[in-house]
Amino acid sequence: MLDINHILVVLDQEHPEQYALDRAVWLAKATNSDLTLMTCAWDTYGDDNARIDEATRHSIKGALSQRAQSWLDSLLEDRDVANVTVRTEVHWQKHLHDGAIESIRNTDFDLVIKGTQPHTLLQRIFTHTDWNLMRHCPAPVMLVKSATPWKHNRVLAAIDSTSRDTGHELINDNILSFAEHLADHFETDLHLANAYPMVAVAFAMVPEVTAPDDIQKYITEQHEEGCAAWAKKFNIADDHIHIGEGDTDVVIADIAKETEADLVVVGTIGRGGLSGVLIGNTAEALVDKLECDILVIKPQDGVRPDIS
Known part of the structure; x- marks a missing residue:
């Protein structure tokens, strides 16, 4: 059974406000978890490769580490x-x-929490902390957008309801398991969101190919059926299922705003390398579009391995 017992709070000394810590303290009290606060200290002159004597390096390292502490x-x-x-x-x-x-x-x-700020493409390419945590952190990552407390305690789980491969099935199960767990703690109903593509636009880009009759209706029905199956598994009410047409990041952000969600739980494949930076994925695109907090889940996080 999923549980949250140990929370890591990643604190950046360059951020003027520590939204993540306030959210983490609140969550720790709600879930009866312990907290570990971490930050880093580093300087070229205190590094082992610095071309100065060992005693001076140790003195610099000790002073900077103590300042961080x-x-x-x-x-x-x-x-x-x-x-x-x-x-x-x-x-x-x-x-x-x-x-x-x-x-x-x-x-x-069980959970990593960090505050976040708006990002640029260069920040994504050059080792930005948020993007690296989303791709490589071996635990779910919550990015906190502001100091504003959760007003509605409303959790929105964003999934791809029609994917049938093992990886996406596991992501969906992990997303909904974690979202359900948080929703239970705050005694609120869980909402489910799903986006489906605008097929007409895709076919318009290749006019030599004719779109099959009722293709959009078929795709819509497939997503409705998929959402209904996941909703049944996690006891989500029919009026808490939200399905929209368009780009996933735009649709989910709009649904989050309409439902006044305090937290969006989303999955990522953790794509790495330069191609991952340039192509991106839904979780990374959502970070800057959402006004609320976002919780990013990966298949390898192992939130709920007993998928059925």
Whole structure:
């Protein structure tokens, strides 16, 4: 059975506000989880490859690590963490996502939480922490968009209801399992979202090919049937199923706004390399379109391996 016991909070010293920590403390209290706060310290002159003497390198590394530790400690001074077990970690890593993944290798975290800000294409290409965590973190990743508390405790699970391959089946099951678990904790109904392609547009791009009669109706019915099957498995009410036509990231963002969702749970295949950056995927495209928090699930996260 899915449960959330250990939460890792990835904290960036360059962010002026720490939305992730506030959300993490709230979730830890709701789920009775413990928290580990982590950040990184690093400098060229404190690195082992620096061309200065060892004693000076160690002195620089120690001073920067202590400064980072003091910063973590200061974040807890103004927050109510009573009855929450909190640990802190400072990793000597140049990139924050490398420190987070190093931390996860040592502890079996059930959820990783990080604050996020708007991104540019260059940030996606050049080792941006959010994108690397979504692709490579061996645990579900929640990206927090603002300090605003969840107003409705409404969770929206976004799936591809017609995929039949094992990977997408597992992603769908993981998405809905995690979303259901959070919805149960906050005593709210779970919503399901699904987008389907605009076939007419696709055929318009290749006018030499004639679209079969009623092809759009057939595709729509396939997605409706697929959503109905997943909704039945997770006891989602019919009026909580939302299906839209168009690009997935646009449709899901619109549904999230219409339903006033506080959290969207979505899957990613974790595509890597330059092709992954340029092509992208739904989860990454959604980060900047959504106004609410987003929780990203991958097939290998192992949220619910007992798929049936």
